[in-house]
Structure formats: C-alpha cells, structure tokens
Amino acid sequence: MHRIAWQELPSAARDAVEKHTGPVDHAETAGHGVMSHLACALHTASERVFVKGTRLDDEAAWMYDYEARVTRCAPRAPRVLWQVEAGGWLLVGYEFIDGRHPNLSPGSADLPRLVDTLTAMSAAPWPEGVRKKPLHVRWGGLFPVDRTPDLEGGSLVHTDVSALNMLATVDGVRLFDWALACPGPDWADSAFAVVRLVHAGHSPEDAEQVACGVPAFLAAAPAAVDTFAHALHAVWASRERADPLPHRAALTAAARSWAAHRGLIRA
Secondary structure (H helix, E strand, O other), X not given: OOOXXXXXXXXXXXXXXXXXXXXXXXXXXXXXXXXXXXXXEEEEOOOEEEEEEEEOOOOOHHXXXXXXXXXXXXXXXXXXXXXXXXXXXXXXXXXOOOOEOOOOOOOOOOHHXXXXXXXXXXXXXXXXXXXXXXXXXXXXXXXXXXXHHHHOOOEEEOOXXXXXXEEEEOOEEEEXXXXXXXXXXXXXXXXXXXXXXXXXXXXXXXXHHHHOOOHHHHHOOHHHHHHHHHHHHHHHHHHHHHOXXXXXXXXXXXXXXXXXXXXXXXX
C-alpha cells in the first residue's frame, strides 16, 4: 500500500490532529507492519503519539473506525486517544508503545510474558454493538458443517498474533493492529499462537505445551482444537496459492506441521 508522510496530509487534517496533540515537531513514518495510507509516530513537546488513517473515500475506511472501537475494549492494547475526520481523512491517535518485538523462539524469556498476555486476551468478551463475522463464519467452507460449534464463541479474538503485531515492554507483551479481530472461542488466539511458535522454531508438541499455559487453551476440547488446526492450515494454504507472498510458504508449512502432529493430514 502506498504510504504518505505526515507533511503530505491536507493542512485541515493536520490542524485537527494538533488540536489534540499540540504542535508536531516531527513525524516518523512506520516502515512495516501497518497496512494504512498513513502510519506514523508524531513527536510533540510533551509526548509521542502513533497515528494511522486513510482517506474518507477509501472503501476500507470503515475498518479504521471498526479497529478503534475494538481496540478500546481489547486487553493489552494501546489506548485510543482520539479520532478525527478532517480534510477528507479519517485519522486515529493511539498510545505510543515503546518496546521491541518479542522473541518467540524456544527458550526465550518472552514466552511466559506471551502466555500472560494470551491469558488476559482469553478473558475478553466481544464488544456489544460491534458487528463482525465470527470466526466460524469467516472460515465457512473450510471445515465440516457439523463441526461448526467447535469454532463458535463470544470472545474477542485478535486472529493475527504475529510477533510483528506485538511489543515486549516493561509491562509485558502488548498487542496492536486489531483490524482483523472477530468473535470466536476464548482459546482461539492461543491456537493461532501455536502456529507462530512452530514458525519460530518450536516443535508442534512443544508449541502446544506453551499454549497450554493459557487455562482456556488447556481446557479446550481436543476435537475443537483439531477442527481449528485443520481449518487454519486450509486458510494458509489457500492464501499461499492465491497470493504467494514470501512469508506465506513458511507459515503454511508451520500450519501443516501442526495439523500433521494432530493426525489430521499427512506430513
């Protein structure tokens, strides 16, 4: 996605933001990890603020409002500070989180902190009044219809627990970019994390052991986790076929490894 710099925004949009932040000294455009037309850290005399947004006539503009509404209810997420529409742009200001992407490899000191965050996330209900297709509908056609109850749930599920969407801070692991969140089982994010852990070098068995540190995942019915693992592999395999971006082959392989470990497909 083409990304513009702060100074390229219409003056009306910048003025509306500065009513909340005060004068902006300078801005740093984000390099990776945020699919937004504008994504930058604003530096003012008193603070740093992360801003993301798009043009109001962008067909995906609704997702920025949706993400902000979900983020306000999400645990371990940055605080939503303000939201403005001006100069033809929709812009959302988030708490600036200072940290590094966590290390998910075997033996990392970040793993207990990841489990703590996943445990907090598992307790968050889906926010009332925010409409989004639940996980079992999003993945419709990728699992047997009679297994639908396995993926039903009313919890707030991030669905994209990549290390690139996390920051390890002095207060633990924080999670951002909630645009793909949807309702689902309380253990779903921990299951999503299993594939990320395999991708980071864990065996499927060891990745599941890490995830079992989350009480919700430990209590999940094995058959339901099987349905999830089989469907997730189908999701990644479909994405790789449709749009074979460089990172997708390794994630598909990790998902395949987990599904094979559970006896769902051949390795």
